[in-house]
Amino acid sequence: MNDDFDEISEPELTADEEALLEEMPALTDVGSARRTFLGQSITGSLGVFALMLLEKERALAAFEIPPDALFAPAPAVENPVKVVLKVNGATKSLEVDSRMVLLDALRERLGFTGTKKGCDQGQCGACTVLVNGRRVLSCLTLAATVEGKEVTTIEGLSGGGKLHPVQAAFIKYDAFQCGYCTPGQICSSVGLLAEARRGDVSHVTEDVTVTTTRLTDDEIRERMSGNICRCGAYPKIVAAIQEVHSDKQTAQLWRSVGDEEPTRERKEGKGDEAI
Amino acid sequence: MRPFKYVRASAPDAAARAVASNPQAKFLAGGTNILDLMKEDVERPNELVDVSRLMLAEIKPAGSGVSIGALAKNTDTANHPLIRKNYPLLTQAIVAGASGQLRNMATNGGNLMQRTRCQYFYDTSMPCNKREPGTGCGALEGLNRIHAILGWSEKCVATYPGDMANALYALDAVVRVRGANGRERTIPIGEFHRLPGDTPERDNDLQHGELIVAIDLPRSPFTMNYYYLKVRDRASYAFALVAVAAALEINDGTIRQARVVLGGVAHKPWRSAEAEAALSGKPASEESFRQAAEAALKDARPLAHNAYKVELAKRAIARALMRASRQA
Numbered sequence: 226m227n228d229d230f231d232e233i234s235e236p237e238l239t240a241d242e243e244a245l246l247e248e249m250p251a252l253t254d255v256g257s258a259r260r261t262f263l264g265q266s267i268t269g270s271l272g273v274f275a276l277m278l279l280e281k282e283r284a285l286a287a288f289e290i291p292p293d294a295l296f297a298p299a300p301a302v303e304n305p306v307k308v309v310l311k312v313n314g315a316t317k318s319l320e321v322d323s324r325m326v327l328l329d330a331l332r333e334r335l336g337f338t339g340t341k342k343g344c345d346q347g348q349c350g351a352c353t354v355l356v357n358g359r360r361v362l363s364c365l366t367l368a369a370t371v372e373g374k375e376v377t378t379i380e381g382l383s384g385g386g387k388l389h390p391v392q393a394a395f396i397k398y399d400a401f402q403c404g405y406c407t408p409g410q411i412c413s414s415v416g417l418l419a420e421a422r423r424g425d426v427s428h429v430t431e432d433v434t435v436t437t438t439r440l441t442d443d444e445i446r447e448r449m450s451g452n453i454c455r456c457g458a459y460p461k462i463v464a465a466i467q468e469v470h471s472d473k474q475t476a477q478l479w480r481s482v483g484d485e486e487p488t489r490e491r492k493e494g495k496g497d498e499a500i
Numbered sequence: 501m502r503p504f505k506y507v508r509a510s511a512p513d514a515a516a517r518a519v520a521s522n523p524q525a526k527f528l529a530g531g532t533n534i535l536d537l538m539k540e541d542v543e544r545p546n547e548l549v550d551v552s553r554l555m556l557a558e559i560k561p562a563g564s565g566v567s568i569g570a571l572a573k574n575t576d577t578a579n580h581p582l583i584r585k586n587y588p589l590l591t592q593a594i595v596a597g598a599s600g601q602l603r604n605m606a607t608n609g610g611n612l613m614q615r616t617r618c619q620y621f622y623d624t625s626m627p628c629n630k631r632e633p634g635t636g637c638g639a640l641e642g643l644n645r646i647h648a649i650l651g652w653s654e655k656c657v658a659t660y661p662g663d664m665a666n667a668l669y670a671l672d673a674v675v676r677v678r679g680a681n682g683r684e685r686t687i688p689i690g691e692f693h694r695l696p697g698d699t700p701e702r703d704n705d706l707q708h709g710e711l712i713v714a715i716d717l718p719r720s721p722f723t724m725n726y727y728y729l730k731v732r733d734r735a736s737y738a739f740a741l742v743a744v745a746a747a748l749e750i751n752d753g754t755i756r757q758a759r760v761v762l763g764g765v766a767h768k769p770w771r772s773a774e775a776e777a778a779l780s781g782k783p784a785s786e787e788s789f790r791q792a793a794e795a796a797l798k799d800a801r802p803l804a805h806n807a808y809k810v811e812l813a814k815r816a817i818a819r820a821l822m823r824a825s826r827q828a
Contacts, residue, residue: 303503323506359604433591450736451599
């Protein structure tokens with residue numbers, strides 16, 4: 226259960242967990258995406274945490290918020306601009322105030338609240354999304370300018386019941402604490418890996434005339450400098466990205482209380498290890 | 501943010517005309533600086549003319565040099581094979597700036613148009629001659645650790661924060677702009693940005709409504725000996741306290757010609773004719789580099805909190821030249 230996180234495609238739930246999932250209110254598409262994620266979280270040894278969230282959702286659902294509450298019509302729109310864009314593969318048609326940035330359109334108009342508002346002025350990276358496959362800051366992108374483009378948010382990275390490899394690696398390496406910057410960190414990582422595959426150079430690349438796709442830890446740190454993490458999860462973020470980049474799987478280092486001890490690569494007591 | 505009309509331009513001339521006909525209109529390309537400033541209520545355009553879809557993003561050979569489209573993204577410019585091979589100093593400078601996300605958004609023209617700025621420019625509760633001419637300069641007698649040591653005036657002590665333009669200056673780039681009448685003119689990069697003088701509200705030499713269409717780079721001799729050094733408060737994603745774009749043409753250990761352009765020390769990229777003259781014809785040695793650094797800073801006028809920049813700039817110049825000459 227500890228080492229095979231990446232291989233899980235279908236969540237394996239206990240009867241209690243199945244029952245909880247069944248009882249969850251089907252609020253929106255977002256809710257169902259979250260259900261899938263929570264299901265996966267449960268199987269990934271995050272059971273206790275996920276169950277707490279499920280309980281909270283259940284309690285909140287008891288208030289009977291009208292289903293359209295999240296999507297109340299926007300306040301008076303000045304200088305309206307019509308925009309048609311794709312978000313996570315689905316075509317969306319909107320009329321926005323010219324001032325509305327992509328971040329607010331995603332969160333307030335389209336219900337994709339996975340993208341987070343941190344500083345709202347391009348300094349923290351929490352709002353990072355992919356536009357036409359490239360990482361950008363949604364807080365400094367006018368929604369009007371995204372006409373005809375494809376946006377991928379954290380909600381759109383997983384698919385077919387499977388986490389994106391970067392998402393799985395972040396969980397495996399425990400690459401977050403509070404989690405607020407995490408969607409931006411993950412979207413930024415996905416963009417970074419594509420840039421590296423293309424051979425893009427960085428500020429710490431020794432010779433910029435040579436194309437290199439090999440990412441050292443220093444390269445990853447430099448290329449992720451636009452994503453700030455208040456909790457300081459940086460070493461684990463670097464490790465998670467490095468695993469996906471190098472495609473070398475290592476054992477998961479943490480476990481939940483009550484889980485079996487992680488299997489070690491070399492058994493103790495063989496007498497062939499220097500202490 | 502104040503309301504504004506959003507217009508998507510269909511052609512460069514139409515874009516230039518749209519902005520020229522409204523004194524309060526501005527161009528929008530990557531948006532990374534202007535939207536930030538609009539959120540802070542520092543920039544207050546009532547119309548944004550979006551030029552980001554115009555066909556001005558090509559990077560191509562031109563004569564014996566290379567022409568860079570104004571709307572090519574910073575990332576694409578830095579990583580373009582023509583730039584990496586022929587102008588690696590420019591690649592180094594671009595990737596020294598901002599973050600991966602911002603370089604994916606920012607265009608070359610927009611990079612040149614970013615405001616020369618400081619905290620007092622951003623803080624609308626403070627006086628600032630650049631933001632509101634005639635109100636005074638908060639930084640002159642305020643906190644001025646990051647401010648200018650060269651070329652400043654009593655009206656403004658802010659520094660130009662960009663990196664790309666410092667390298668472009670060292671590479672003798674020319675900015676090609678187009679007016680509302682459809683006519684093009686060229687501006688040498690060194691004359692594009694301005695010192696503050698009595699009009700700090702003007703960062704550059706453009707007329708209202710003139711649109712940057714390309715940046716032209718002549719053939720460069722600086723493909724072997726170059727280095728962009730950026731010194732800042734943290735390792736990445738911060739403006740320069742001092743930056744140096746250094747380029748050398750060395751023949752048998754003797755410097756044929758040199759370029760030394762400083763960032764973070766003045767209201768515009770600061771090319772040091774004194775340093776370049778001091779290097780010309782001299783051996784490519786640490787001693788020559790130290791003498792050039794002294795020459796570059798001999799007229800420096802530090803403020804209350806930034807005297808450290810004088811020594812920092814000298815050492816940064818010497819180190820950048822050492823790296824450029826591959827001795828460090």
